[in-house]
Ligand code: IPE
Ligand code: IPE
């Protein structure tokens with residue numbers, strides 16, 4: 001069985017895709033938005049637990065106004081167009097990011113689909129919109145400091161205070177468009193994610209390439225800090241962090 005349960009995607013390359021065709025950048029976003037529906041369908045068919053799509057970063061506000069408003073419009077359009085299919089397929093739909101600075105009608109639409117799908121048990125489909133990984137971490141720290149002024153924060157505390165803690169860590173991050181960076185996406189949740197960078201621009205990305213990447217990455221060995229011999233063994237027996245002092249008994253460190 002594949003160890004890839006949560007896939008996060010940086011959907012990049014729309015602007016360059018359009019430019020190469022002598023079209024405005026916005027055209028690339030419109031074409032890219034239809035690919036979103038295909039990849040969601042494919043993630044659902046593959047039986048993934050979660051799919052998180054980066055659709056608008058906190059830094060994307062610096063783009064021209066018509067481009068920003070197109071991206072907002074495409075989010076609304078996606079929700080309206082896909083609503084029936086999301087409900088029929090038992091998909092849990094959420095948006096993470098600073099939603100209070102989004103237009104009122106967009107927030108209403110998001111709230112409605114989130115509450116309609118709150119009891120869904122299928123694919124967790126999350127859109128990161130007006131999202132920034134640093135902002136998410138800072139928000140969590142500030143909330144913690146207000147509610148627990150008397151103690152130090154643990155990893156579990158911070159994980160619990162992410163926008164959607166139940167979605168958990170990312171197993172695989174895919175970035176289209178050829179850039180090899182994470183651009184402030186899910187910084188906390190990607191600590192041990194596998195990374196895959198494809199030169200394919202987002203409007204050209206297909207379910208076939210998506211499946212191939214998952215297949216390819218599933219064959220990589222994920223060690224989480226252990227050594228090869230420990231991987232695949234019962235983690236409660238073999239992981240050093242479950243019983244550190246016993247693990248180090250008899251070990252000689254050559255410095
Ligand atoms: C990604 O495509 C979409 C968003 C950032 C919203 P870009 O618009 O960044 O496309 P390129 O990277 O300029 O080609
Ligand atoms: C990342 O792409 C954000 C989204 C895909 C929404 P960008 O195109 O904004 O990232 P940079 O500017 O190349 O880092």
Ligand code: MG
Pocket residue numbers: 012013014177
């Ligand atoms: Mg880009």
